[in-house]
Amino acid sequence: NAGVTQTPKFRILKIGQSMTLQCTQDMNHNYMYWYRQDPGMGLKLIYYSVGAGITDKGEVPNGYNVSRSTTEDFPLRLELAAPSQTSVYFCASSPGGLAGGNSYEQYFGPGTRLTVT
């Protein structure tokens, strides 16, 4: 299993440009998450999904959109990039749907480092 993969690893955007951050998992996990990590800060939840066709906002959804057309893929879209969106973006997945702490264990991708100038 590859686990959670993210592309690209790095990207520089100009203000106002758009892009899609890709995330794929091959573990058949129900739950998927997008976080951003700003320097010296913890992770902030942007959006999450509990299954194909279902998405919901996290703490910091403004400026982003997501879709979940398949179990495997959970892309994050930035429509009009702003300098405040400069961050490292992590995608994660977890089995979910079962009792027990380990069903919520999140498996993280390696991250996408995005700079908006």
Next chain:
Amino acid sequence: GEDVEQSLFLSVREGDSSVINCTYTDSSSTYLYWYKQEPGAGLQLLTYIFSNMDMKQDQRLTVLLNKKDKHLSLRIADTQTGDSAIYFCAEKGRNFNKFYFGSGTKLNVKP
């Protein structure tokens, strides 16, 4: 949102024990987690504890939970240079889809 707080840095000598502390505000937390992040990588789960437990031990790792004070700690025995990383505390509240992370504690292990 919920608050999860950690000190930013900890420096220890190889072979000593490390204790990383975390406080949280959500009294309805069900599970609390410790993640490790190595440079340039995503987070990796180290261990977790259910909120009705006081302690959990897993090889060199000991997690202590004081639910009354909302305080969580991670003790790493016989700390090695390979333990140098950022350690994140996270809690899952009753809204089972949401997790709240601390800002991370950077552990530096000196040889």
